[in-house]
Amino acid sequence: MATILAVDDSASMRQMVVMTLKGAGYDVVEAVDGAAALQLAKSKSFNLVLTDVNMPKMDGITLTRELRALPAYKFTPILTLTTESAADKKQEGKAAGATGWLVKPFNPEQLISTVKRVLG
Amino acid sequence: MTVDVSQFHQVFFEESLEHLANMESALLQLEGGGNDPEVVNVIFRGAHSIKGGGATFGFQAVAEFTHLVETLLERIRSAKTVITPDIIAMLLESVDVLREMIGALQAGTEIDVTRSAALQQRLTNMLAQAGEGLADSPAGAQVVSASESVDDAGWRIQFRPHRHFFRTGNDPYRILRELADLGHLEVKADISALPSFLDMDPEECYLAWNLVLNGKISRAEIDEAFAWVEGDCDLIIEPLATPIQAASTKTTAEVRRADEKPASLMAERRAGQDRRAEGESIRVSIEKIDTIINMVGELVITQSMLSEVGAMVHGLNDTALENLRDGLAQLERNTRELQEGVMRIRMLPISFAFSRFPRLVHDLSSKLGKKVELKLSGEQTELDKTVMEKIGDPLVHLVRNALDHGIEAPEVRRSQGKPEVGQIHLEACHQGGNIVIEVSDDGAGLNRERIAAKARERGLLAEGVEPDEERILDLIFDPGFSTAESVSDVSGRGVGMDVVRRNIRDLGGNVEVSSQPGQGSRFTIRLPLTLAILDGQLVRVGDQVYVAPLVSIVESLQVRAERINAVAGRGEVYRLREEYIPIMDLRRMFGIDTANSTLSGSLLVVVEGEGKKLGLVVDDLLGQQQVVIKSLETNFRPVACISGATILGDGTVALILDAGQLVNAACGNAAYEDSASDKVTAAA
Amino acid sequence: MSTLNAMQNDIGLGVAVNADQYLTFMLAGEEYGVDILRVQEIKGWGKVTPIPGTPEYVRGVMNLRGTIVPILDLRKRFCMDQIDYGPTTVVIVLRVECEGRDRIMGIVVDAVSDVYAVPMEELRPSPDFGGNVHVEFVRGLATVDEKMVIILNIDKLLNADDLEAVSDAE
Numbered sequence: 001m002a003t004i005l006a007v008d009d010s011a012s013m014r015q016m017v018v019m020t021l022k023g024a025g026y027d028v029v030e031a032v033d034g035a036a037a038l039q040l041a042k043s044k045s046f047n048l049v050l051t052d053v054n055m056p057k058m059d060g061i062t063l064t065r066e067l068r069a070l071p072a073y074k075f076t077p078i079l080t081l082t083t084e085s086a087a088d089k090k091q092e093g094k095a096a097g098a099t100g101w102l103v104k105p106f107n108p109e110q111l112i113s114t115v116k117r118v119l120g
Numbered sequence: 121m122t123v124d125v126s127q128f129h130q131v132f133f134e135e136s137l138e139h140l141a142n143m144e145s146a147l148l149q150l151e152g153g154g155n156d157p158e159v160v161n162v163i164f165r166g167a168h169s170i171k172g173g174g175a176t177f178g179f180q181a182v183a184e185f186t187h188l189v190e191t192l193l194e195r196i197r198s199a200k201t202v203i204t205p206d207i208i209a210m211l212l213e214s215v216d217v218l219r220e221m222i223g224a225l226q227a228g229t230e231i232d233v234t235r236s237a238a239l240q241q242r243l244t245n246m247l248a249q250a251g252e253g254l255a256d257s258p259a260g261a262q263v264v265s266a267s268e269s270v271d272d273a274g275w276r277i278q279f280r281p282h283r284h285f286f287r288t289g290n291d292p293y294r295i296l297r298e299l300a301d302l303g304h305l306e307v308k309a310d311i312s313a314l315p316s317f318l319d320m321d322p323e324e325c326y327l328a329w330n331l332v333l334n335g336k337i338s339r340a341e342i343d344e345a346f347a348w349v350e351g352d353c354d355l356i357i358e359p360l361a362t363p364i365q366a367a368s369t370k371t372t373a374e375v376r377r378a379d380e381k382p383a384s385l386m387a388e389r390r391a392g393q394d395r396r397a398e399g400e401s402i403r404v405s406i407e408k409i410d411t412i413i414n415m416v417g418e419l420v421i422t423q424s425m426l427s428e429v430g431a432m433v434h435g436l437n438d439t440a441l442e443n444l445r446d447g448l449a450q451l452e453r454n455t456r457e458l459q460e461g462v463m464r465i466r467m468l469p470i471s472f473a474f475s476r477f478p479r480l481v482h483d484l485s486s487k488l489g490k491k492v493e494l495k496l497s498g499e500q501t502e503l504d505k506t507v508m509e510k511i512g513d514p515l516v517h518l519v520r521n522a523l524d525h526g527i528e529a530p531e532v533r534r535s536q537g538k539p540e541v542g543q544i545h546l547e548a549c550h551q552g553g554n555i556v557i558e559v560s561d562d563g564a565g566l567n568r569e570r571i572a573a574k575a576r577e578r579g580l581l582a583e584g585v586e587p588d589e590e591r592i593l594d595l596i597f598d599p600g601f602s603t604a605e606s607v608s609d610v611s612g613r614g615v616g617m618d619v620v621r622r623n624i625r626d627l628g629g630n631v632e633v634s635s636q637p638g639q640g641s642r643f644t645i646r647l648p649l650t651l652a653i654l655d656g657q658l659v660r661v662g663d664q665v666y667v668a669p670l671v672s673i674v675e676s677l678q679v680r681a682e683r684i685n686a687v688a689g690r691g692e693v694y695r696l697r698e699e700y701i702p703i704m705d706l707r708r709m710f711g712i713d714t715a716n717s718t719l720s721g722s723l724l725v726v727v728e729g730e731g732k733k734l735g736l737v738v739d740d741l742l743g744q745q746q747v748v749i750k751s752l753e754t755n756f757r758p759v760a761c762i763s764g765a766t767i768l769g770d771g772t773v774a775l776i777l778d779a780g781q782l783v784n785a786a787c788g789n790a791a792y793e794d795s796a797s798d799k800v801t802a803a804a
Numbered sequence: 805m806s807t808l809n810a811m812q813n814d815i816g817l818g819v820a821v822n823a824d825q826y827l828t829f830m831l832a833g834e835e836y837g838v839d840i841l842r843v844q845e846i847k848g849w850g851k852v853t854p855i856p857g858t859p860e861y862v863r864g865v866m867n868l869r870g871t872i873v874p875i876l877d878l879r880k881r882f883c884m885d886q887i888d889y890g891p892t893t894v895v896i897v898l899r900v901e902c903e904g905r906d907r908i909m910g911i912v913v914d915a916v917s918d919v920y921a922v923p924m925e926e927l928r929p930s931p932d933f934g935g936n937v938h939v940e941f942v943r944g945l946a947t948v949d950e951k952m953v954i955i956l957n958i959d960k961l962l963n964a965d966d967l968e969a970v971s972d973a974e
Contacts (some may be wrong), residue, residue, distance in 0.1 A: 010169050013176065015276035016125055054168050076371030077289040083172055100348030103174035108125065117294060418870040664853065710856040755907040756865065756874040760857055767867045773853040
């Protein structure tokens with residue numbers, strides 16, 4: 001079963017993402033910021049990382065860069081959760097090594113279909 | 121399956137309020153002259169988060185409003201706009217508006233758009249004036265240069281991933297699959313770039329594909345499939361009607377993006393500058409905590425029952441008995457530690473209660489035209505969550521009083537040789553089993569003459585009597601007493617110091633005041649650390665055991681029959697040094713039979729409630745102990761003069777006395793005279 | 805289902821469709837019954853803490869594994885003669901519904917008798933005894949083995965007045 005790492009400093013967003021994806025049959029682990037996510041990623045391997053961009057301690061862009069530096073995460077799909085008004089953020093994410101993005105606001109259906117795109 | 125997002129609403133509201141609180145603190149910091157970019161980041165992140173959540177969960181008004189705030193903050197962050205006091209004021213107001221919105225959403229009431237609409241207009245104007253357009257509003261437009269017309273025949277696509285394609289985490293197979301879902305896809309792999317096996321780096325992509333996609337498919341749909349990988353591949357997408365152009369570097373898809381700047385300069389997020397509490401935490405519902413606290417309360421009772429039994433056990437040999445006693449002693453230690461630990465779960469730092477004051481002082485002092493500096497100390501002092509919630513209003517009242525009546529206007533202060541800026545100090549610390557909170561100011565202090573005059577006016581003080589210091593200061597807590605010349609809307613109508621004291625008393629605490637004319641005043645509040653446990657004095661009344669809260673007891677003494685005076689038609693009073701205090705025979709009061717129906721040989725427990733003293737006649741003083749407060753109302757109803765019940769070590773129920781209600785009951789029938797100052801206290 | 809119950813309550817037979825078993829007990833020579841689904845437990849008589857300002861039939865409160873539970877003396881409630889409590893005196897702990905809430909309360913009875921099944925249809929309305937047990941407390945009469953059993957409406961034992969806070973002590 002595919003395991004997803006969901007990173008967002010907003011508890012309500014995390015809850016929504018976790019419950020939506022769990023309901024769709026995925027295993028989900030959550031982290032409140034980039035630093036916590038990096039720690040988790042080092043001890044467990046995930047099939048997909050969903051990360052918010054604006055977070056304290058370590059933001060999503062830095063997290064992406066750090067993850068790509070880990071051998072286990074060279075090819076892992078990493079998606080940033082950005083708001084549409086921050087168009088440059090999408091490219092920033094890509095430049096840091098992200099696979100793609102998901103634009104906020106999104107509803108549960110959009111989330112599931114995007115994850116399915118990537119994980120199959 | 122559809123997920124109902126409304127279940128996340130409450131969490132969103134709570135965290136948005138937290139964000140707003142952080143934003144407010146940060147704004148006040150900026151106002152104080154701070155220039156720290158990280159502070160601006162906090163404000164930005166807060167707005168960004170609220171906007172994201174608002175949009176996700178369908179709160180359009182919140183999302184739209186916050187979008188403006190976020191745009192403004194982004195400009196400030198990128199130094200396109202300079203922070204001015206006006207901007208800070210506008211942002212502070214925005215915080216207020218958002219609080220109201222979230223509050224309305226939480227309560228399920230209508231959002232009042234008047235205030236937000238006005239502010240929204242001002243923000244929009246401000247942003248427009250700056251000359252730049254607003255950032256993309258929540259309906260990001262996609263510019264497609266190629267035609268969007270649906271082509272009947274289909275498309276021809278050349279897909280050439282760059283060498284490092286896999287390192288983006290993208291999988292060409294995924295894209296091909298998506299295209300295949302759109303229509304009929306013919307795939308021809310181009311392996312011309314594939315090196316020999318030995319030279320091949322398995323992490324690189326050497327493959328390319330020529331695709332023909334048949335069907336009624338729009339260009340946008342194809343672009344969507346390649347949306348993530350535009351910069352990582354060469355793409356040529358052409359309608360089937362036109363022949364393939366010679367491979368060129370620029371693709372129509374790539375023209376869409378205005379700029380492909382590499383990762384722009386990013387400010388280094390400073391580690392450790394986290395406004396949230398350090399360390400991990402999880403949210404737990406209050407019910408779960410209360411359940412655990414109740415269970416631990418039960419454990420304490422059971423453990424003390426066991427201890428009593430253990431003390432009475434006979435018939436075991438010495439070793440067994442000693443082991444039993446040791447075990448019970450260990451159990452008591454463990455239980456006490458567990459209880460203390462569990463009580464701490466509900467404890468939070470008082471900073472939560474103090475947090476509203478910087479803003480309050482800031483707004484109020486400018487409204488009153490006074491210069492005030494607020495100093496907070498001991499913010500990490502912890503107290504029970506429920507106590508903290510209830511102490512907020514009394515504290516606000518005291519601080520408002522200090523601002524309104526205590527601190528003088530700047531000119532007045534200057535003329536007295538005081539610094540223009542007045543000081544208000546909120547301080548908290550632990551003392552014994554209590555938390556002590558002090559509200560002090562360096563203002564004018566309490567004006568004794570004015571207090572005395574007002575008291576005489578209200579009939580609280582007889583003419584010609586000069587009350588002592590203690591009595592004067594105590595007068596301000598009397599109901600219906602207010603020395604404000606006019607009831608200013610700052611200190612509020614009808615909320616007097618008597619309510620403050622009553623609220624604090626309800627929490628099991630008390631409040632005292634000390635003051636120096638011309639130098640300032642200090643209000644000292646003492647509160648128990650938790651509501652569910654009480655330090656009690658056990659008393660025997662007849663064959664019943666009652667518990668008197670230690671915090672209400674002034675003193676206990678042996679009854680001297682000669683000091684009892686009957687006051688005609690009013691009951692009995694006891695001469696205690698210079699005072700006459702009413703007494704209440706609990707045996708009679710509670711209808712308990714007792715061998716000794718006279719007052720001599722009994723004990724008098726003097727309690728204080730509602731500002732008055734009362735002597736309770738009891739048969740005996742038993743020990744002092746901490747008791748767990750149990751409700752009578754759960755299965756029965758509230759009982760007059762009884763605040764609750766507890767279970768003693770022997771398993772029996774003991775009722776807990778309510779000093780305030782007892783005092784009222786005693787005085788309800790009569791007035792009593794204080795012969796020392798010869799005044800009359802009117803019946804409550 | 806709830807409408808059906810309400811209707812039945814109006815008629816005075818308020819018995820939920822499935823629960824027609826009653827725990828019976830003796831009180832002054834008469835046999836009374838309570839809905840067995842409401843019985844939480846049966847305790848021996850133990851020390852009770854009296855509460856000031858309560859009617860005589862409220863003996864006080866008792867500790868039931870950490871919960872404070874009021875104890876009613878049914879003889880006093882029904883204005884019967886008092887007797888000394890003896891070895892068979894028991895307290896039946898009941899779950900009652902009073903003033904919109906569920907509460908736990910105990911009733912002191914002379915002795916516990918038996919458990920009988922009485923189908924709903926066999927419950928007869930009670931004529932007004934004109935004396936001790938007021939008709940409001942009685943749900944109906946049942947005949948078991950040629951004996952009469954008085955089925956009680958326990959939700960009425962503690963009434964609204966009793967549950968109001970008394971604001972001034974006497």
